[in-house]
Amino acid sequence: MHQDSPAHPARRHARTSPREVFRRLWPLARLHRGRMSLAVAALLVAAACDAAAVQIFARLTDGVLATGRLSGFPAPAALWAGTAVLGAAATYTGTYTMGWVGERFLLRLRDRTYDHAQRLSPDFYQGRPEGDLLTRFTSDIDSVQPLLTEAPVQLVNTGANIVFFAGCALWIRWELALAAFAAAPLYWLAARFLAARIRTVARDERDRNGALTDALAENLATMPLVQLHNRQEAERQRVHREGEKWMRSTLAGYRLSAAYGPLAEVIETACVLGVVGAGAWEISDGRLTIGGLLAFAAYLGYLYPHILGLGSLAVEVSSATAAAERVLEVLDARPAVADAPAARPLPAGARPGAVTLDRVSFGYPGTGRPVVAGLSFSARPGELVLVGGASGTGKSTLAGLLLRLYDPTGGRILLDGVDLRDLALADLRDLVTLVPQDSMLINATVRENITHGRPGATDEEVRRAAAAADLQDVVAALPDGYDTRIGPRGQLLSGGQRRRLAIARALLRDSPVLVLDEPTTGLDAAAAERVMVPLRRLMAHRTTFLISHDPLLAAMADTVLALDGELQSEFKRPLMAHPHSAASVVLASTQNTPEGKDI
Numbered sequence: 001m002h003q004d005s006p007a008h009p010a011r012r013h014a015r016t017s018p019r020e021v022f023r024r025l026w027p028l029a030r031l032h033r034g035r036m037s038l039a040v041a042a043l044l045v046a047a048a049c050d051a052a053a054v055q056i057f058a059r060l061t062d063g064v065l066a067t068g069r070l071s072g073f074p075a076p077a078a079l080w081a082g083t084a085v086l087g088a089a090a091t092y093t094g095t096y097t098m099g100w101v102g103e104r105f106l107l108r109l110r111d112r113t114y115d116h117a118q119r120l121s122p123d124f125y126q127g128r129p130e131g132d133l134l135t136r137f138t139s140d141i142d143s144v145q146p147l148l149t150e151a152p153v154q155l156v157n158t159g160a161n162i163v164f165f166a167g168c169a170l171w172i173r174w175e176l177a178l179a180a181f182a183a184a185p186l187y188w189l190a191a192r193f194l195a196a197r198i199r200t201v202a203r204d205e206r207d208r209n210g211a212l213t214d215a216l217a218e219n220l221a222t223m224p225l226v227q228l229h230n231r232q233e234a235e236r237q238r239v240h241r242e243g244e245k246w247m248r249s250t251l252a253g254y255r256l257s258a259a260y261g262p263l264a265e266v267i268e269t270a271c272v273l274g275v276v277g278a279g280a281w282e283i284s285d286g287r288l289t290i291g292g293l294l295a296f297a298a299y300l301g302y303l304y305p306h307i308l309g310l311g312s313l314a315v316e317v318s319s320a321t322a323a324a325e326r327v328l329e330v331l332d333a334r335p336a337v338a339d340a341p342a343a344r345p346l347p348a349g350a351r352p353g354a355v356t357l358d359r360v361s362f363g364y365p366g367t368g369r370p371v372v373a374g375l376s377f378s379a380r381p382g383e384l385v386l387v388g389g390a391s392g393t394g395k396s397t398l399a400g401l402l403l404r405l406y407d408p409t410g411g412r413i414l415l416d417g418v419d420l421r422d423l424a425l426a427d428l429r430d431l432v433t434l435v436p437q438d439s440m441l442i443n444a445t446v447r448e449n450i451t452h453g454r455p456g457a458t459d460e461e462v463r464r465a466a467a468a469a470d471l472q473d474v475v476a477a478l479p480d481g482y483d484t485r486i487g488p489r490g491q492l493l494s495g496g497q498r499r500r501l502a503i504a505r506a507l508l509r510d511s512p513v514l515v516l517d518e519p520t521t522g523l524d525a526a527a528a529e530r531v532m533v534p535l536r537r538l539m540a541h542r543t544t545f546l547i548s549h550d551p552l553l554a555a556m557a558d559t560v561l562a563l564d565g566e567l568q569s570e571f572k573r574p575l576m577a578h579p580h581s582a583a584s585v586v587l588a589s590t591q592n593t594p595e596g597k598d599i
């Protein structure tokens with residue numbers, strides 16, 4: 001928890017080119033091609049208005065200012081004003097339309113990324129700091145926008161402007177124009193030099209931003225612990241260090257991007273000086289009027305910012321690419337379990353609930369060590385299986401396999417004879433319900449928490465589930481009854497109440513197979529007993545895997561699946577105390593027989 005920015009996976013990345021990012025994400029922006037074209041058209045009209053204004057100004061200079069004929073003023077002045085209004089309207093339309101397209105693109109990209117993230121298995125999240133992931137969904141996605149929406153529009157607009165204003169300059173005096181254009185490659189070289197470096201720095205800046213967000217998210221979530229352990233100063237320093245690292249990489253980015261503008265200005269000044277010198281010579285030779293030179297200089301004045309803008313675009317695209325890499329890492333992550341391409345329905349008329357583990361092996365990716373090895377076991381419909389074992393023997397892992405959060409690396413798990421991998425994931429999740437150890441409640445009302453796994457439930461069904469979970473008195477005492485919000489992770493309820501709320505939620509789901517992860521752990525004897533009554537109601541007639549290292553629960557079970565050989569005798573002891581218990585203890589060991597080995 002208190003390590004400085006661990007070498008998290010975000011740092012090990014492959015570099016993606018802007019072209020590749022564009023190719024991958026363009027389908028999300030393509031939908032708005034019509035609006036993008038409208039924006040381009042509007043911005044071109046605005047540019048044409050600028051060009052017309054320059055021409056009108058040249059006419060005014062030569063026809064009115066140079067001659068002093070005031071009668072020639074109203075017509076071009078009216079035309080200039082009209083052009084300005086049209087140009088303003090076109091600029092507004094183009095800018096707003098671009099904003100419209102950009103924001104919609106962001107929404108789609110965020111939806112798509114989040115949609116994908118929801119399919120990823122727990123191991124994806126376990127390996128990544130939460131704050132870093134949050135940054136990918138927020139500021140990283142925001143930073144991608146210029147590449148996909150602004151860049152194409154700006155590219156077309158800038159390209160058209162460059163061609164147009166360069167054409168105007170060539171039309172006025174082509175020799176002068178060619179001399180002025182000679183510097184254009186310098187802009188390109190400067191931008192290229194900076195853009196390559198900016199991409200590396202921008203990626204680092206994004207990663208640092210993620211590390212800071214992570215430090216803050218973790219500290220805010222564990223603030224009581226920080227205060228109780230007097231860690232305020234240490235955590236302040238940690239946040240400061242992460243903030244400082246972010247600041248330094250941001251400044252490194254500024255150093256590069258801020259260099260482009262002044263560099264471009266120096267190039268521009270050199271060009272303008274050259275043009276003014278050559279123009280003075282042309283005027284003295286009578287080949288150019290003052291109005292003509294002013295118009296020429298004005299065209300260059302419009303042209304250079306666009307050339308400069310092209311360079312800025314390259315710089316911006318580099319930063320956007322660095323952010324896009326981090327978003328694509330989420331989109332490229334593959335779920336550890338894939339939905340069956342041709343999902344099989346459960347056999348008609350089958351009484352769901354028979355669970356068979358057939359030589360199941362599993363090890364977490366990258367650990368090279370099996371947690372479960374060659375485990376075979378069968379549970380009949382309605383049977384209560386107590387999964388016991390010391391800490392770290394794989395009880396939660398087995399639950400994850402039953403819920404298909406992971407697939408076995410060897411063997412198979414069958415539900416009523418069908419391999420879990422052949423069932424549609426959505427069907428499987430309807431058939432198997434988890435009551436997790438920490439209840440996993442959401443910051444919403446009691447009703448919303450109970451109906452979380454079955455949103456369409458009626459009020460009467462909710463009330464019945466709450467009553468069966470022994471929760472009605474709790475709800476009655478809440479200020480708004482079922483509409484009372486229970487705070488983040490249900491913090492406004494007691495530990496026992498939270499468990500019973502989770503039981504009500506599971507009751508409402510009414511699935512034939514249950515996985516209960518340590519339902520009484522952390523509760524005192526009275527609270528545990530209050531949980532056991534609704535728990536029994538929940539387990540009745542369902543195949544239940546009750547994960548616990550409490551041997552006292554063994555007496556309730558039909559079978560005890562001991563994941564740890566040393567606990568075998570411990571589990572047997574309570575059974576001996578209940579001579580009428582029919583439970584048998586099965587030792588889950590490597591290569592045990594397919595039916596399990598009774599002892």
Ligand SMILES: Nc1ncnc2c1ncn2[C@@H]1O[C@H](COP(=O)(O)OP(=O)(O)OP(=O)(O)O)[C@@H](O)[C@H]1O
Nearest residue numbers: 123126364367371390391392393394395396397398
């Ligand atoms: N995501 C993971 N990646 C790598 N190893 C893991 C992961 N999750 C668990 N493990 C390892 O797998 C083993 C079994 O863990 P598991 O959580 O299933 O044990 P458990 O019996 O449920 O423990 P406890 O009773 O303490 O909850 C442990 O050695 C643990 O370190």
